[in-house]
Amino acid sequence: MQKVIREKAIELLRSGKVDRVLGWKEGEFFYDQTPHLFLSPEEVERTFVYNGFSGANLSKYLVKEGLKEGVVAVFLKPCDTYSFSQLLKEHRIARDKIWAVGIPCEGKLDIELLRKMGIRGIKTIEEKGDELLVSTIYGEKTVAKKDVLAERCANCKSRKHVLYDELLGEEGEVLDSARFDQIEKLEQMTSEERFAFWQNELSRCIRCNACRNVCPACTCEKCVFDNADSGIASKAPASSFEEQNFHIIRAFHVVGRCTDCGECSRVCPQGIPLHLINRKFIKDINAFYGAYQAGENPDERAPLTNYSTEDMEPGDVFKKGE
Amino acid sequence: MEKEALIPEIGIVTDIRIDTPDVRTFRVVTPDGKKPFVHIPGQCAMLSIPGVGEALFSITSSPTNTEFMEFSIKKCGCVTSFLHSIEPGQYVTIRGPYGNGFPVESAFKGKDMLFVAGGIGLAPLRSVINYCRHYRENYGKIDIVYGSRSMQDLVDYNEIVEEWCKEDGISVHLTIDREQPEWDGHVGFVPNFVKELQFDTNKTAVLCGPPIMIKFTLAGLQEMGFKKDQIYTTLEMRMKCGIGKCGRCNLGDKFICKDGPVFRFDQLEELPDEY
Amino acid sequence: MKSISLSNLPELLSAIAAKEALYLPVDTKEGAEYKAYAEGDSLSLACNTNRSAKDFFFPQVEDMAAFKVEGKKIEIIDVRKETEDFVIFGARACDVKSFEVLDRVFLADPVDTFYKNRREHSTVVALACSAPEETCFCSSFGIDAAEPQGDVSAWIAEGRMFFKPNTQKGETLLSALSALLEESDGAAVEKAKEETRTIMGQLPLQNLPTEHFKPEKLMEHFNDPKWKELSQACIGCGTCTFVCPTCQCFDIRDFDTGNGIQRYRCWDSCMYSDFTQMAADQPRHTQLERFRQRFMHKLVYYPANNEGLFGCVGCGRCLAKCPISMNIAKVMKALGGDK
Numbered sequence: 001m002q003k004v005i006r007e008k009a010i011e012l013l014r015s016g017k018v019d020r021v022l023g024w025k026e027g028e029f030f031y032d033q034t035p036h037l038f039l040s041p042e043e044v045e046r047t048f049v050y051n052g053f054s055g056a057n058l059s060k061y062l063v064k065e066g067l068k069e070g071v072v073a074v075f076l077k078p079c080d081t082y083s084f085s086q087l088l089k090e091h092r093i094a095r096d097k098i099w100a101v102g103i104p105c106e107g108k109l110d111i112e113l114l115r116k117m118g119i120r121g122i123k124t125i126e127e128k129g130d131e132l133l134v135s136t137i138y139g140e141k142t143v144a145k146k147d148v149l150a151e152r153c154a155n156c157k158s159r160k161h162v163l164y165d166e167l168l169g170e171e172g173e174v175l176d177s178a179r180f181d182q183i184e185k186l187e188q189m190t191s192e193e194r195f196a197f198w199q200n201e202l203s204r205c206i207r208c209n210a211c212r213n214v215c216p217a218c219t220c221e222k223c224v225f226d227n228a229d230s231g232i233a234s235k236a237p238a239s240s241f242e243e244q245n246f247h248i249i250r251a252f253h254v255v256g257r258c259t260d261c262g263e264c265s266r267v268c269p270q271g272i273p274l275h276l277i278n279r280k281f282i283k284d285i286n287a288f289y290g291a292y293q294a295g296e297n298p299d300e301r302a303p304l305t306n307y308s309t310e311d312m313e314p315g316d317v318f319k320k321g322e
Numbered sequence: 323m324e325k326e327a328l329i330p331e332i333g334i335v336t337d338i339r340i341d342t343p344d345v346r347t348f349r350v351v352t353p354d355g356k357k358p359f360v361h362i363p364g365q366c367a368m369l370s371i372p373g374v375g376e377a378l379f380s381i382t383s384s385p386t387n388t389e390f391m392e393f394s395i396k397k398c399g400c401v402t403s404f405l406h407s408i409e410p411g412q413y414v415t416i417r418g419p420y421g422n423g424f425p426v427e428s429a430f431k432g433k434d435m436l437f438v439a440g441g442i443g444l445a446p447l448r449s450v451i452n453y454c455r456h457y458r459e460n461y462g463k464i465d466i467v468y469g470s471r472s473m474q475d476l477v478d479y480n481e482i483v484e485e486w487c488k489e490d491g492i493s494v495h496l497t498i499d500r501e502q503p504e505w506d507g508h509v510g511f512v513p514n515f516v517k518e519l520q521f522d523t524n525k526t527a528v529l530c531g532p533p534i535m536i537k538f539t540l541a542g543l544q545e546m547g548f549k550k551d552q553i554y555t556t557l558e559m560r561m562k563c564g565i566g567k568c569g570r571c572n573l574g575d576k577f578i579c580k581d582g583p584v585f586r587f588d589q590l591e592e593l594p595d596e597y
Numbered sequence: 598m599k600s601i602s603l604s605n606l607p608e609l610l611s612a613i614a615a616k617e618a619l620y621l622p623v624d625t626k627e628g629a630e631y632k633a634y635a636e637g638d639s640l641s642l643a644c645n646t647n648r649s650a651k652d653f654f655f656p657q658v659e660d661m662a663a664f665k666v667e668g669k670k671i672e673i674i675d676v677r678k679e680t681e682d683f684v685i686f687g688a689r690a691c692d693v694k695s696f697e698v699l700d701r702v703f704l705a706d707p708v709d710t711f712y713k714n715r716r717e718h719s720t721v722v723a724l725a726c727s728a729p730e731e732t733c734f735c736s737s738f739g740i741d742a743a744e745p746q747g748d749v750s751a752w753i754a755e756g757r758m759f760f761k762p763n764t765q766k767g768e769t770l771l772s773a774l775s776a777l778l779e780e781s782d783g784a785a786v787e788k789a790k791e792e793t794r795t796i797m798g799q800l801p802l803q804n805l806p807t808e809h810f811k812p813e814k815l816m817e818h819f820n821d822p823k824w825k826e827l828s829q830a831c832i833g834c835g836t837c838t839f840v841c842p843t844c845q846c847f848d849i850r851d852f853d854t855g856n857g858i859q860r861y862r863c864w865d866s867c868m869y870s871d872f873t874q875m876a877a878d879q880p881r882h883t884q885l886e887r888f889r890q891r892f893m894h895k896l897v898y899y900p901a902n903n904e905g906l907f908g909c910v911g912c913g914r915c916l917a918k919c920p921i922s923m924n925i926a927k928v929m930k931a932l933g934g935d936k
Contacts, residue, residue: 399876
């Protein structure tokens with residue numbers, strides 16, 4: 001697929017249809033790719049990659065790209081198109097400046113899972129069918145891809161591209177995903193257990209803001225946490241409560257808009273499963289207002305910005321907590 | 323425990339002079355009525371109101387004033403707005419002195435001096451001007467070019483007119499940006515005024531004011547034949563510690579709080595243009 | 598050289614912990630982290646911890662002073678306390694080197710008493726690396742992972758841990774533990790060092806170009822057009838800064854507890870847009886400028902002020918943690934003329 005995508009990128013640049021191509025640039029070790037603006041066919045040929053580690057969701061960069069002159073082509077995996085569609089719905093992206101190319105995705109791999117298997121000193125990684133051949137300075141290892149699949153991909157919600165200008169490969173379907181299983185487990189905990197669970201997870205937070213800055217739903221020009229006038233601006237946790245405060249406020253700000261792309265958990269340097277907070281909200285919306293996934297349908301109104309007589313009464317929420 | 327530079331001392335504001343609609347001058351002493359510490363012209367101090375914040379200000383008063391310290395402060399941010407709301411008797415915290423200061427005992431000695439200031443930019447220069455006045459015999463002729471938006475925006479106009487203007491060997495050239503009925507002096511921007519005045523190039527020049535004023539005055543002086551190593555300025559940048567540790571005012575291999583804020587333009591040429 | 602069988606290591610750790618506070622890296626489900634020793638904890642053999650060891654001397658948040666405000670009056674309360682003695686057991690060569698980088702900032706006149714206090718009360722037992730990772734590049738900065746500095750150097754070889762004191766503090770620690778230690782020759786250690794160096798020699802980033810980053814090239818590097826491309830995907834978070842063992846920028850803020858004001862300092866990042874924001878001006882408007890500042894500081898500005906000592910120790914945390922996998926190794930290669 002990398003070959004097909006490169007060819008498409010080169011064709012788009014050569015034809016003058018686009019001025020820049022947003023894709024993934026190869027790194028030092030196969031897995032450490034950087035989102036990159038390719039300006040020439042030669043650059044694409046030299047360093048454009050697409051493989052199991054092309055996990056970064058490029059849609060948020062389109063906010064910035066849309067403000068520039070000229071047209072940018074972007075390659076979007078199915079879940080990335082959800083973010084793209086949601087950003088368009090929120091009028092964050094200049095649509096006419098973007099040429100969106102949908103590309104297939106077999107699920108992305110999580111380098112941290114490979115590390116957790118004790119694999120160190122990686123020299124090269126080769127994808128061979130369902131397996132990864134990892135060559136390290138300590139020897140060769142073969143790993144089944146499914147064992148290092150990122151959580152968001154193991155519980156993939158959709159292989160359907162919801163919005164694009166052209167599509168490479170076959171279109172997929174919305175999947176019957178098991179993504180809410182872990183939420184159910186959390187719901188079955190007692191409130192003390194649940195509190196302890198989150199306390200443990202969030203106490204590791206270092207307030208680096210990676211989750212916020214990577215999040216396609218976090219596009220405020222000035223975040224309240226950066227605004228000295230907001231009264232809650234802070235750079236570091238003054239207490240363990242403050243980290244929870246940060247993450248809960250952030251979750252509330254993206255509720256009904258989070259596409260469950262999983263970037264927050266992917267980038268967290270402390271391995272906090274932040275996506276679970278947002279996914280809980282998605283599950284609740286489904287329960288309270290009927291099935292809804294932000295980003296899935298560009299024309300559908302979001303339940304929290306819509307009113308219908310079928311809506312549940314606010315009091316029902318309290319009853320649920322009993 | 324040994325003294326910690328980041329833990330401040332108490333200062334008491336004993337007098338507040340309203341200079342312009344947005345500049346006030348605060349007189350600060352220690353609780354026992356003394357000057358907080360010894361400084362050299364061009365150095366700064368950290369003032370704070372706990373709960374509001376801490377900020378760095380240049381010391382406006384001259385070291386030759388042994389009674390108290392003065393800070394001319396323009397209202398523009400959080401700390402300065404609060405300071406503009408206080409009354410005499412208010413405690414503040416103070417620490418310092420910070421920065422290198424002007425080379426009044428070395429490079430400036432025996433020189434004809436040209437001071438060019440715009441608006442609140444006079445605050446750090448007032449310290450060195452009054453120092454040169456005090457040790458008059460150590461310095462040559464003094465020229466002061468000072469401009470502001472309006473006559474009401476000239477900081478401590480009284481001292482300028484009543485003291486500086488009346489002293490031998492000091493020439494004061496005032497200007498305001500726009501005409502005013504009660505103003506019979508020069509009207510126009512500082513850089514143009516400096517060009518009109520045409521100074522001898524044997525002077526040492528010191529500039530302080532808004533970036534745009536500095537830029538055009540520097541160009542004008544160079545046109546006149548001044549070299550960059552004859553022209554000094556004092557920089558402003560966000561600072562938290564004042565002692566070269568918090569990293570905020572890092573500019574190339576310098577820290578403005580300790581290696582500056584006073585720089586010669588030939589020194590600035592070798593530093594990134596991020597100030 | 599003193600040594601102990603690895604099977605007796607728990608006794609050694611208990612003995613240290615009985616004497617003073619002990620911190621060591623332990624394995625968690627999300628990788629190795631430093632923690633206060635509790636009975637039963639075992640030393641992680643992971644090459645490095647998620648968070649760096651700078652936390653021991655320069656914690657993410659610390660109180661600096663307290664104020665009581667009453668009407669126009671202010672009272673300043675010195676909240677500093679003498680730190681208890683503590684041992685860091687198992688810091689790697691890169692992190693130990695980072696202490697030197699931090700020392701030159703915090704112990705420079707006027708000394709930072711918060712930092713100095715912790716530093717003086719610490720004893721660092723540094724453990725040589727035996728299984729470095731692909732992200733390690735300490736050797737690029739002249740650090741020998743097989744010969745870590747610190748108050749005590751330690752090695753694991755042939756089922757034993759070996760110790761060599763480097764300072765008076767190190768001597769004191771080892772002599773207090775002498776009942777548990779045996780005298781042994783250093784042959785096994787020498788062999789282990791050779792093995793480590795052989796592995797280091799195979800690491801992909803062992804020889805990053807450093808010779809270009811001279812003070813006289815400051816403006817040349819600053820004006821390098823490559824910064825644009827290098828910084829364009831940066832999301833402006835503080836991950837690299839916060840996991841970095843040498844990043845030491847901080848902010849000072851006040852917090853109203855409702856019962857007085859606490860002045861605290863916390864880590865800050867030059868990658869953040871408000872780092873240099875002033876009421877009326879912002880000298881670094883774009884992420885390019887902020888990004889450039891971080892790398893220029895480590896590679897050019899800091900060495901210019903510190904006899905060529907680089908502000909990076911090659912621990913590789915930023916390589917592993919950056920959300921977009923942009924890092925100092927890629928920057929060095931790009932500016933050094935590679936790629």
